[in-house]
Every structure is written in structure tokens, then in C-alpha cells.
Amino acid sequence: MSDAAVYFSLTSDEILSVHLKGTWQMETDVPSAQSVMEQLKQHPSIKRIVFDATALGAWDSNILIYFLEVSKAAAKLDVAVQKDGLPAGVRQLIDLATAVPKKEDAKQSVSREGFFARVGSEVTDFAKSTGDLVTFIGAAFEAFVRMVTGRARFRASDMGLFLQEAGAQAVPIVSLISFLIGLILAFVGVLQLSMFGAEVYVADLVGIAMVREMGAIMTGIIMAGRTGAAYAAQLGTMQVNEEIDALETLAIPPMEFLVLPRMVALAVMMPFLVLYANLMGILGGALVAVGMYNINILVYLNRTKDAIGLNDLFIGLFMSLVFGILVALSGCLRGMQCGRSASAVGDAATSAVVTGIVAIIIATALITVVCSVLGI
Amino acid sequence: MEKKEPYISVVDLTMAYGDFVVMRDLNFTINCGDIFIIMGGSGCGKSTLLRHMIGLKSPAKGDILYGDFNFWKAAPAEREQRMRSVGILYQSGALWSSMTLAENVSLPLQQYTKLSKKKVREQVSLKLALVGLSGFEDFYPSEISGGMCKRAGLARAMAMDPEVLFFDEPSAGLDPVSAKRLDDLILQVRDSFDTTVVVVTHELASIFAIGNNSVFLDPESRTMIASGDPNKLLAENHDPRIQTFLRRGEAEGDAGDE
Numbered sequence: 001m002s003d004a005a006v007y008f009s010l011t012s013d014e015i016l017s018v019h020l021k022g023t024w025q026m027e028t029d030v031p032s033a034q035s036v037m038e039q040l041k042q043h044p045s046i047k048r049i050v051f052d053a054t055a056l057g058a059w060d061s062n063i064l065i066y067f068l069e070v071s072k073a074a075a076k077l078d079v080a081v082q083k084d085g086l087p088a089g090v091r092q093l094i095d096l097a098t099a100v101p102k103k104e105d106a107k108q109s110v111s112r113e114g115f116f117a118r119v120g121s122e123v124t125d126f127a128k129s130t131g132d133l134v135t136f137i138g139a140a141f142e143a144f145v146r147m148v149t150g151r152a153r154f155r156a157s158d159m160g161l162f163l164q165e166a167g168a169q170a171v172p173i174v175s176l177i178s179f180l181i182g183l184i185l186a187f188v189g190v191l192q193l194s195m196f197g198a199e200v201y202v203a204d205l206v207g208i209a210m211v212r213e214m215g216a217i218m219t220g221i222i223m224a225g226r227t228g229a230a231y232a233a234q235l236g237t238m239q240v241n242e243e244i245d246a247l248e249t250l251a252i253p254p255m256e257f258l259v260l261p262r263m264v265a266l267a268v269m270m271p272f273l274v275l276y277a278n279l280m281g282i283l284g285g286a287l288v289a290v291g292m293y294n295i296n297i298l299v300y301l302n303r304t305k306d307a308i309g310l311n312d313l314f315i316g317l318f319m320s321l322v323f324g325i326l327v328a329l330s331g332c333l334r335g336m337q338c339g340r341s342a343s344a345v346g347d348a349a350t351s352a353v354v355t356g357i358v359a360i361i362i363a364t365a366l367i368t369v370v371c372s373v374l375g376i
Numbered sequence: 377m378e379k380k381e382p383y384i385s386v387v388d389l390t391m392a393y394g395d396f397v398v399m400r401d402l403n404f405t406i407n408c409g410d411i412f413i414i415m416g417g418s419g420c421g422k423s424t425l426l427r428h429m430i431g432l433k434s435p436a437k438g439d440i441l442y443g444d445f446n447f448w449k450a451a452p453a454e455r456e457q458r459m460r461s462v463g464i465l466y467q468s469g470a471l472w473s474s475m476t477l478a479e480n481v482s483l484p485l486q487q488y489t490k491l492s493k494k495k496v497r498e499q500v501s502l503k504l505a506l507v508g509l510s511g512f513e514d515f516y517p518s519e520i521s522g523g524m525c526k527r528a529g530l531a532r533a534m535a536m537d538p539e540v541l542f543f544d545e546p547s548a549g550l551d552p553v554s555a556k557r558l559d560d561l562i563l564q565v566r567d568s569f570d571t572t573v574v575v576v577t578h579e580l581a582s583i584f585a586i587g588n589n590s591v592f593l594d595p596e597s598r599t600m601i602a603s604g605d606p607n608k609l610l611a612e613n614h615d616p617r618i619q620t621f622l623r624r625g626e627a628e629g630d631a632g633d634e
Contacts, residue, residue: 153487158474242470246532249430249464250484251456 003057004030008039014047016040018070021055024063033069040077049074051085064093136333143253143260152256162265166227170273173226174219178277181218182206182284190293199293203303206285212312213319215277217364220323223266223273224356228331231262232352235335236345244336254336263328270324271317278316311376319367323360330355381408382443383540383572384429389438391424397598398424402438404591404603411566411573411586413606416593417621422576423467425593426544429574430464431455460488463533463571467544469525471517477504477528478513484535503531507561523554527561534565540572541565547579555579559586580624584610592618 003022011017016039024030040046049070056063067090071081083091113121146152189205235258238244244254282304289295334352338344382405389402398421406412414422427433429440431447440447442458450458471480481500485491491499504510507527509520517525526546533541543562547555559582566573577583583590583606590609592602594617602609602618610622620626 161474238473241468241473242466243472245427245432246464246466246470246472248432249459249462250487251459252483252487 004028006031006035008035010043010046011050013043013045016043016046016049017052018049019052019055020063021057023057024059024066026060026062028062030062030066033066033073036070037073040074040079046079048080048082050082053086053090056087059087059090061093063090064097067094068097132337133333136336137329139255140259140263140329140332143255144264146256147260147264152260153252154257154261159261159265162261163269165230166223166266167269167272170223170226170269171276173222174273174277175280177218177222178210178215178280179284181214182210182281182286183288184284185209185214185281186285186288190288194293199289200295200299200303202285202289202293202295203300204307207282207304207308208312210281210285211278211308211316213316213364213368215274215281216316216319216323217360219270219274219277219320220327220360221357223270223324224327224330224353224360227266228327228352228356229349231328231331232335232338232348233345235259235332236338236348239336239338240340240342240345259332259336262332263325266328267321267324270320270327274316274320278313315367315371315376319364322363322367326359326363327356330359382406382441383408383410384574385439385441386429387439387441389425389428389440390436391421391428391433392436397436399593399598399600400437401599402591402593404600406572406574406589408572409566409570410589411562411575413583413587413590414574414576414593415578415583415590415606415621417595418578420593420595422578422593423544426542426574426576430462430542431459460536461539462542463536463538463540464542465526465529465533465544465546467548469517469522469529471525471528471532473517476514476516477509477520477531480517480528481532481535484532488536499535503534504528506534506565507531523550523558526550526554526558530558530561530565534569537569538571540574543573543575543577545577545579546575547577547582552581555582556585562586578621580622583622592621 004024005021007019007021009017009019016036018036036049051067063086067081067083067086074081083094086094143152147154185206186202190199190202193199193201193205235244238258244258247254247257286297286300289300290297331352334348334355338348384406386402386404390400391398391402402425414425416422424433428435429447434448439449445454445458447455447458471477472483475483478497478500481503482496485496485499489496500513501510504512507530509524509527509531512520512524512528517528520528541562546558546562550558562573562575563586565571573586575582575586587606590603590606591600592609593599594601596617601615602613604613606622609618613619
């Protein structure tokens with residue numbers, strides 16, 4: 001239904017009349033400015049383009065685009081463009097669009113850096129962010145020392161709230177996950193063990209795996225996704241709202257007032273959560289053993305008791321403490337580094353979770369290797 | 377009111393983010409009892425200048441003097457001490473969202489004084505009453521309107537009865553009536569407490585209503601191009617950049633005249 005058309009006539013050798021006809025709207029097909037170019041090429045004598053809009057129907061910004069394209073092409077060939085023949089509204093809009101000359105340096109320079117330049121800047125960025133991390137750990141430790149000596153400034157009610165958030169409120173999800181992990185371990189293990197008729201040893205497998213590694217790792221990962229992300233988002237939002245500035249100008253160090261209670265709360269609650277996760281995991285294993293392989297529950301529990309040494313428990317709890325600190329550190333660090341926009345808060349939360357989980361896995365590897373070298 | 381004692385002097389101040397210079401060669405003096413306006417177009421560095429004056433960002437070059445006290449050359453502990461007599465209302469209010477209004481206003485008091493709990497409570501009620509928020513002690517910032525947040529922020533800024541109050545875009549996001557009420561409040565606070573007031577704004581109505589001294593920052597030349605009473609600037613300074621700004625885009629002598 002597009003009736004937009006354009007035809008040309010030469011008023012004289014030097015003047016090209018462009019006759020516009022029909023409806024020129026955004027969703028109608030309109031002729032391209034190419035045809036004007038061709039006219040200009042055919043008649044190099046043309047010095048001026050005029051418009052005739054007597055047959056023009058409804059129009060919108062589409063006609064402006066046409067005009068601007070024509071005048072851009074004409075400018076290259078030193079041909080003048082007169083907009084007198086166009087409707088008054090179009091003329092006004094054209095004036096508006098051409099009033100401020102295009103600012104050439106306004107665009108962000110998307111200079112393509114060379115490969116080595118990019119590698120170099122990545123390396124220096126990495127060095128800088130490592131430096132930031134070390135500074136942050138130092139500041140956090142300093143704040144901790146001030147707390148131990150009773151000089152840190154934070155609100156006891158905040159601490160209580162964070163203990164509750166990182167502790168009691170995490171119990172349901174920790175229960176579910178660790179129960180299922182124990183169950184899965186038992187399923188996979190018992191299948192292999194039954195080949196030797198040694199089903200009862202599934203208690204050893206589940207018990208040691210949960211207490212020594214899995215309880216701490218799974219709880220750490222849950223807390224990274226749950227609490228680490230929450231810390232980053234909370235602190236990031238406070239950064240956006242200038243709340244952290246407001247603390248700084250009152251000479252209240254955000255490190256003590258905001259970061260310290262969060263870190264302490266998570267570091268305190270993690271071992272408790274892991275202890276509880278261990279128990280749930282063992283119960284999950286017991287369900288499989290008792291329910292599917294008819295192992296007596298007392299036998300299962302006895303085997304578990306014999307299998308787990310105190311050193312296994314302590315290694316697990318030690319790891320949980322380390323994970324708690326790592327997750328809280330990465331959450332708080334990303335939150336405090338957050339920029340001043342909504343998307344920056346999202347980035348901070350994402351990055352807190354990623355950093356937290358990576359840190360947990362690396363720490364597990366280190367601790368496991370060290371323990372096996374030391375033979376504990 | 378005409379005691380022209382300098383309260384804050386900005387000397388040869390250059391502000392920069394890394395290599396990017398925001399403003400250079402700023403020189404002006406804020407006298408005791410002034411309502412001093414920092415004005416200029418959007419994004420020209422008004423808020424950055426404010427951040428330099430309240431200790432959040434250190435200058436690339438130059439000094440900020442509070443009386444004889446050289447703010448950025450002093451030890452951090454002295455600077456913190458100095459900030460006791462400074463109150464700040466941030467652009468977004470910046471109330472601590474996890475605390476009630478009463479806790480927000482009482483935190484500066486707890487930080488700087490050894491007042492008893494009862495005394496703190498009295499102070500808090502008074503400051504909230506002064507800004508018309510009596511009875512809102514136990515509300516959280518998210519439960520009250522934007523205008524009320526601004527006023528609660530002012531109550532927090534006034535908690536320590538400061539010698540100087542800084543306002544970052546006080547009327548941003550407020551309807552004209554609330555903005556006018558906030559202006560009146562600023563005037564009343566100045567008159568009653570003899571506070572020096574520094575306001576970052578581009579709200580023309582506020583500039584003329586409350587300002588008696590000002591500095592004009594120009595983003596193109598990256599420096600200040602005028603200072604003085606805004607009403608006098610309008611009448612006497614014929615720099616087209618200033619006239620255009622103060623007349624909302626109309627050039628001098630246009631129909632925009634009264």
C-alpha cells in the first residue's frame with residue numbers, strides 16, 4: 001500500500017526539481033536517495049536541488065532521513081539543496097537536526113589496541129586487582145585486631161542480624177543440599193562396594209567424604225551464592241546511594257562498620273553450619289544404606305563412628321572457617337569496589353559469587369595436598 | 377550578617393581523575409554566614425568540587441583552607457576532627473537504609489560525643505522536629521517519601537550543630553513546593569544557627585532565592601569563570617555563558633526579562 005514515489009524534472013540546466021508524492025512514513029516503502037544521486041551523475045550541470053511537495057501526503061521522520069541523505073550526497077558534489085518546497089514542519093525539524101554540527105570526537109574512541117597492548121593491560125589490571133585484594137585483606141585484618149582489642153566501631157544489633165542471616169536462615173538450604181549429597185555419595189558408592197559384598201563400608205565412604213571435604217565445600221558454595229552475593233549487593237547499593245561516603249565523612253571506617261560484622265558473622269557461623277551439614281549428609285547416606293540394602297542402622301552408625309577420626313573432623317571444620325572468611329572477603333571486596341550504577345551492583349554480585357567459588361576450590365586443593373603431604 | 381570572615385578558602389585548586397583534569401585554577405572564598413552556591417551545567421564537576429571540600433577526594437594540586445587549617449595537608453586524624461563541625465546532605469539523602477531515622481540521626485552523635493542515651497534521644501527528636509519529621513523516629517528510609525528522606529538527611533547533617541552545611545543538589549527530584557520548603561528551611565537554619573551553607577545546585581529558583589555568593593564553573597574552559605552574588609552576576613556580568621545559564625538559555629536582552 002505504499003504509494004510513495006519520487007520523480008524528477010529539470011527546471012533548467014542547473015536546477016533539479018525533486019517531486020515527492022504520496023505517503024512518506026516510517027513503515028511505508030519509500031524511494032531511496034540513490035535515485036537522486038543517479039540524476040546528479042547523469043546531469044553534471046546541476047547546481048541546485050529544489051523540492052516540490054505539493055503532492056506529498058502524510059509524512060513523518062522518514063522524510064527527514066531522505067532529505068538528510070540527499071543533502072549529504074549533494075554536499076559531496078557541491079550541489080546546493082533548497083528545502084523551501086517542503087512543508088513547514090519538515091523544514092523546522094531539518095533545522096533542528098542540523099543545528100548542532102556533528103561532534104566528531106564525541107564518540108568513545110573504539111581504538112583497536114594491538115594484541116600485545118591488550119595482553120599488557122590485562123596483566124597490569126591483574127596486578128592492580130591483586131594489590132587491591134591484598135590491601136583489602138590487610139584492612140580487614142586491621143579492623144579485626146581493633147575489634148579484638150575492643151576499639152572497633154560497629155553496631156552489635158547489625159552483628160546479631162548478620163549472625164542470624166548467615167546462620168539460622170541458611171539452615172533449610174544447607175539441610176536439603178547436604179542430605180542429598182550424602183544420599184548421592186551413598187548411591188554411587190554402594191553400587192561399587194556391592195561388587196565385593198562390602199556394602200556396609202558405605203558408611204565409611206559417606207562419613208569420611210562428608211566430614212573431611214564435602215560438607216565444608218558444599219556449604220561454602222551455598223554460602224558464596226547466598227550470603228556472598230548478598231553482601232556484595234548490599235554494600236554495592238550503599239555505594240550507589242552515597243551511604244558509604246556518608247560514613248566516611250563521619251570518620252566511621254566502613255571497614256569496621258560494614259565489613260567487619262559481616263565477615264565475623266560468616267566466619268563464626270560457617271563451622272556450625274558445616275557441623276550440621278555433616279550430620280545431615282550422614283543421615284542421607286544412612287537412608288540409602290538402611291532403606292535399600294537393609295543394613296542395620298546401628299551397624300551403620302557404628303561403622304561411621306569407627307571410620308571418622310577426630311583429625312577428619314578438624315580438617316573439615318578448619319576448611320569451613322577458611323571458606324567462611326574467603327566468601328565474606330570476596331563478597332565485601334566486590335561490594336566496596338562497586339561502581340555507581342545499577343548494573344555495577346549486578347556485576348559486583350556476580351563477581352562476588354565467582355570469586356568466592358574459585359577461592360573455595362583453590363583453597364580446598366591446597367589444604368588437601370598439604371594434609372596428604374603431612375599425612376593427616 | 378555582614379561579618380566577612382573567610383570560612384573556607386579554595387586556593388589554586390586543580391581536580392583530576394587520573395590524567396583527566398576536571399577543573400583547574402579554582403580560587404574563591406566562602407565567608408562565615410554565606411549561602412554559597414556552586415553552580416554550572418550538568419557534569420561540569422560541581423559535585424567533585426564538593427567531594428574535595430568534605431574530604432572524600434584529594435586535590436591534584438592546590439589547597440582547601442578552613443580558616444587557617446590546611447585541610448588536605450593536615451594529618452588524617454586532624455581532618456577527622458575537623459569534619460565534626462561539618463554537616464552534609466547528599467544528593468540522594470544517603471540515609472543508611474538498614475537503620476531507622478532515629479538511628480541515622482543519632483549515629484554522628486554517638487560517633488563524636490559521649491552523650492548519654494537519653495540526651496541522644498532528646499537531640500534526635502529535636503533535630504527531626506526541626507525538619508518537620510517529628511514522630512517518624514522509628515521509620516526506615518524506605519518507608520518514607522523522597523522529600524522526607526531529604527529532610528531526614530538534613531536532620532542527620534544538623535545532628536552535631538555544624539558550623540558549615542554542605543548540600544549536594546538539595547532540590548533534585550523534589551516537586552517545586554517541596555523544593556521551596558527546603559530552601560526556606562536552609563535559610564532558617566542559616567539565620568538561627570549562624571551556619572555557613574554551601575549548596576551545589578543548578579536550580580535557578582534556589583540560586584536566586586537563597587544564594588548571596590557563588591562560583592560559576594564552566595565545563596568548556598574547565599575552570600571558574602565568575603564568582604559573586606548571583607543576583608549581581610545576572611545584572612552586571614555580561615559573559616554570554618553566564619547570562620545564558622542564569623536566564624535558562626535565553627541570551628541577555630531576550631524576551632526572558634522580567
